[in-house]
Amino acid sequence: MALSIMRNSVPLDQIYGTKGSSTAAATGLMQNGVDVNQSLLALVDGKSLGFNSGYQRHGADFSTIFGIPNGNTPLPINGQTFTASSQSATGPSNSSATFNASTSGWLIFGTSSSGGLTPSASGSIPSGAVSVQYSYSITESAGSGSVSNGASSITALSGAGLNFNVLANSTPSTGDNYRYVALTINFFNGSGTNISTTNITLRAVATGSA
Known part of the structure; x- marks a missing residue:
């Protein structure tokens, strides 16, 4: 499911990876009645994005539970x-x-x-x-x-x-x-x-x- 939830006009599923074998904790952020944890890559299946998304779960940024694919290496200016x-x-x-x-x-x-x-x-x-x-x-x-x-x-x-x-x-x-x-x-x-x-x-x- 492509997400319409944005960070600086970029969909969250273009910032984090696509969900793999693991499922991150439920966030409470829903699209069409489905939590975004069903669309995004759990951090355990990838690596850190390197900056905060601005979306939080229980006071912790989504970047503490979601990640990017291990084979993906952003430039060092990511998020700037x-x-x-x-x-x-x-x-x-x-x-x-x-x-x-x-x-x-x-x-x-x-x-x-x-x-x-x-x-x-x-x-x-x-x-x-x-x-x-x-x-x-x-x-x-x-x-x-x-x-x-x-x-x-x-x-x-x-x-x-x-x-x-x-x-x-x-x-x-x-x-x-x-x-x-x-x-x-x-x-x-x-x-x-x-x-x-x-x-x-x-x-x-x-x-x-x-």
């Missing part, structure tokens, strides 16, 4: 937020936040008319990864901006890399424009097996007045 912002009282204000994956590694960077990305990050792609796919949802938006996805389907990694970009732009008369995006990054090996799932938030903010 990255923001690019710009401000101008006299001219156009533009900012963009970009995730790039290539054969040589991954990189998050930002560009803007008055600064870069906070924070920035980079690292190696998971061992054995040959392709990547990006899926996303816009969680908040206002004014002018856009999202571009260089790997909306499973796409072979290249030397130049594949970008996922969030853009916001404004002028002094338009005030604050922004795009907040929940991004899921999936890497696949040569057999087409998903070996790494990472969830991050990319934010681009452009302010048209000081």
Whole structure:
């Protein structure tokens, strides 16, 4: 059963793994009358997600009872937020936040008319990864901006890399424009097996007045 229960617009069953042989303790969180423990991977069958979901059972986060598959290795930025912002009282204000994956590694960077990305990050792609796919949802938006996805389907990694970009732009008369995006990054090996799932938030903010 695919879950419609979300964390930052990402379904819980895309954050945790799919239920295996064990059943985690009942949570009291239901979908269509069925507890989510019937859909999610028990921690005993996998490994730690690495960050809290915000959903709790008896005061303990779901990450204490649910996990991700042992073969799945998220990037170290799993669960983090990255923001690019710009401000101008006299001219156009533009900012963009970009995730790039290539054969040589991954990189998050930002560009803007008055600064870069906070924070920035980079690292190696998971061992054995040959392709990547990006899926996303816009969680908040206002004014002018856009999202571009260089790997909306499973796409072979290249030397130049594949970008996922969030853009916001404004002028002094338009005030604050922004795009907040929940991004899921999936890497696949040569057999087409998903070996790494990472969830991050990319934010681009452009302010048209000081």
